Amino acid sequence: MISFIANLILPFLIFSIILYGLLKRKEMYDPFLKGVSEGFHIVAEVAPTLIALFFAIQIFRSSGALDLLVRFLSPIAGLLQIPTEVLPVIFAKLFSASAASGFLLDIFKNSGPDSAAGFLSSVILSSTETCFYIMSVYYSCVHIKKTRYTLPGALLATFAGIAASVLLCRFFFSQS
Numbered sequence: 001m002i003s004f005i006a007n008l009i010l011p012f013l014i015f016s017i018i019l020y021g022l023l024k025r026k027e028m029y030d031p032f033l034k035g036v037s038e039g040f041h042i043v044a045e046v047a048p049t050l051i052a053l054f055f056a057i058q059i060f061r062s063s064g065a066l067d068l069l070v071r072f073l074s075p076i077a078g079l080l081q082i083p084t085e086v087l088p089v090i091f092a093k094l095f096s097a098s099a100a101s102g103f104l105l106d107i108f109k110n111s112g113p114d115s116a117a118g119f120l121s122s123v124i125l126s127s128t129e130t131c132f133y134i135m136s137v138y139y140s141c142v143h144i145k146k147t148r149y150t151l152p153g154a155l156l157a158t159f160a161g162i163a164a165s166v167l168l169c170r171f172f173f174s175q176s
Contacts, residue, residue, distance in 0.1 A: 042141060049140045053133060057095050066091065082166060083117040085110070086124065090162060093125060095132045100125055120169045127161035129154065 021028035060066055070087045077084055085107050093100035104121045111117045131154040135147060 046137055046141050049136050053095065053136055057092070057099050061092075061099070080166065081170060083111075083120065085117045086121050089121045089124060090128075093128050093130060094158065095130060097125070097130050097133070100130075116169065116173055119172070120165060123165040123169055124162055127165050128158045129161075131155060131158055 018028065020026075066088055069091065070084060073087055074084045077087055089100050089103045089107070092103050104118075104125060107115070107117050107121050113119075113122070131151065135150060135154070139145075139147060139150075
């Protein structure tokens, strides 16, 4: 039923806009073309930032720097009772949700979705944000150069989400 409704939403929305324009006797085609044109300009502005960010993530992963960082932080993760396979998910999520989802799928394949690492990774992905992605894409789109407290605030919120995820998952697994 939900799938059926979801498939009808977009056609219903388009039909409603056209019907509104007809009833109000307003021209709809020129504003539509203007919106499409503005959308292409935004994509052209944001594309270089996105491409640079994706290349940086791939270089970080392919160079072995991520593995080195995980090895360096493994003792701290052990003290906090965070499985080491979750660390790449945490770092990738700061830059890219799709890269973090890729690491999550690796955890699902190796440990299973009901494992402590799979469960914790899923909760972390749901309660954190892609700080650097958001800042680079959205701020470059609206030409903000001085970010002031955005990065410290975003990182604080992300680490609070990680801490809450760890505590909730630890509580959940201690109950079961």
